[in-house]
Amino acid sequence: MSENKSNWPLWEVFVRSRQGLGHKHVGSLHAADAEMAIGNARDVYTRRQEGVSIWVVPAESITASSPSDSEALFDPANDKVYRHPTFFVLPDEVNHM
Amino acid sequence: MIETQEHLRKEFDAYVAADKKIEPKDWMPDAYRKTLIRQISQHAHSEIVGMLPEGQWITRAPSLQRKAILLAKVQDEAGHGLYLYSAAETLGVDRADLVDDLLSGKAKYSSIFNYPSLTWADIGAIGWLVDGAAIMNQVPLCRCSYGPYARAMTRVCKEESFHQRQGYSIMMQLMKGTDAQKEMAQDALNRWWWPALMMFGPSDSESMHSSQNMKWNIKRFSNDELRQRMVDMTVPQAECIGLKMPDSDLKWNEDKGGHDFGEIDWTEFYDVIAGNGICNKERLEDRNKAHDDGEWVRDAAVAYSEKRNANK
Numbered sequence: 001m002s003e004n005k006s007n008w009p010l011w012e013v014f015v016r017s018r019q020g021l022g023h024k025h026v027g028s029l030h031a032a033d034a035e036m037a038i039g040n041a042r043d044v045y046t047r048r049q050e051g052v053s054i055w056v057v058p059a060e061s062i063t064a065s066s067p068s069d070s071e072a073l074f075d076p077a078n079d080k081v082y083r084h085p086t087f088f089v090l091p092d093e094v095n096h097m
Numbered sequence: 098m099i100e101t102q103e104h105l106r107k108e109f110d111a112y113v114a115a116d117k118k119i120e121p122k123d124w125m126p127d128a129y130r131k132t133l134i135r136q137i138s139q140h141a142h143s144e145i146v147g148m149l150p151e152g153q154w155i156t157r158a159p160s161l162q163r164k165a166i167l168l169a170k171v172q173d174e175a176g177h178g179l180y181l182y183s184a185a186e187t188l189g190v191d192r193a194d195l196v197d198d199l200l201s202g203k204a205k206y207s208s209i210f211n212y213p214s215l216t217w218a219d220i221g222a223i224g225w226l227v228d229g230a231a232i233m234n235q236v237p238l239c240r241c242s243y244g245p246y247a248r249a250m251t252r253v254c255k256e257e258s259f260h261q262r263q264g265y266s267i268m269m270q271l272m273k274g275t276d277a278q279k280e281m282a283q284d285a286l287n288r289w290w291w292p293a294l295m296m297f298g299p300s301d302s303e304s305m306h307s308s309q310n311m312k313w314n315i316k317r318f319s320n321d322e323l324r325q326r327m328v329d330m331t332v333p334q335a336e337c338i339g340l341k342m343p344d345s346d347l348k349w350n351e352d353k354g355g356h357d358f359g360e361i362d363w364t365e366f367y368d369v370i371a372g373n374g375i376c377n378k379e380r381l382e383d384r385n386k387a388h389d390d391g392e393w394v395r396d397a398a399v400a401y402s403e404k405r406n407a408n409k
Contacts, residue, residue, distance in 0.1 A: 027249070028187075066122060067124070
């Protein structure tokens with residue numbers, strides 16, 4: 001059955017929940033083209049005013065980091081605690097900096 | 098760095114035991130992937146087939162408002178099916194193959210939807226009891242170890258409580274009506290109560306997938322625990338609007354702080370799963386017809402998109 005199936009491509013959907021916030025990934029869907037993907041995303045992911053703006057991105061266009069690289073990518077941050085302000089102890093007299 | 102399967106497996110077990118989430122690209126045991134694909138796709142199929150018994154009443158709803166509400170509810174079910182298919186696909190399966198398995202009868206869906214919706218009161222009973230049981234099952238799934246499934250369930254649960262309330266409100270209104278309307282509500286409860294209790298699956302001693310799924314934090318509570326909660330929750334709700342529970346063995350048990358209730362007819366349960374329920378055949382035929390009738394639309398959409406891409 002699979003060979004003559006019209007397989008619509010997969011799109012990842014990002015929704016801005018309200019003005020001032022960034023778009024956030026909400027899930028994916030299938031659609032024949034970008035326009036239909038926006039229409040479907042509206043019906044599937046924003047039936048209750050969950051958004052004011054939608055991005056759809058072909059899933060195959062996304063390059064993701066691999067979990068096996070997570071050490072190389074994210075671990076070095078651990079030994080650079082001085083990047084956080086709390087690393088530096090202030091005298092009691094100085095309350096805010 | 099070469100990691101053995103055994104090492105990965107141990108890491109995975111420890112990770113899940115610490116109640117952390119697994120994401121699509123993380124390593125996972127084949128059996129974990131397989132059981133999730135089975136469960137999530139069955140769940141998706143149930144949402145899709147679940148539109149049929151209620152869809153039949155959209156054109157016959159007793160008022161314009163009830164019609165609009167039912168339409169919104171059925172649309173939600175379609176949405177839930179889509180969230181879930183999308184979660185299943187993150188595990189590396191193709192949606193078209195999942196749909197094929199539903200249409201060919203290879204895949205299962207919740208057997209509750211193989212019961213007919215005979216009267217308007219059935220729409221009340223379905224929302225109240227079937228969606229009620231579904232919520233009971235689904236709330237713990239919001240904390241399931243597989244991230245995309247947990248996130249889909251969070252969305253579903255948020256929307257589902259409207260479904261249960263609209264069902265109960267139909268029953269409430271009928272119980273304020275004429276004798277015939279009250280009888281209709283009681284009759285719907287009588288027919289849906291036992292199948293609703295069967296939705297929690299076989300008794301703990303019989304359940305095939307339970308213990309491993311508990312270890313993997315896919316399942317949080319046993320079938321019997323959730324069923325007990327369903328009984329304890331529903332009894333006062335029925336009482337409150339003057340409905341009588343169709344179970345002569347039902348009584349409060351002070352010691353266990355819950356109700357004792359009658360034996361479920363497991364022969365019926367397995368019979369419906371085996372395909373011999375009242376509507377199994379009709380449901381699959383309707384799904385297949387909808388799929389076949391929509392084929393030209395899917396083909397046209399692809400042709401249109403190809404043509405536009407070619408002209409770019």
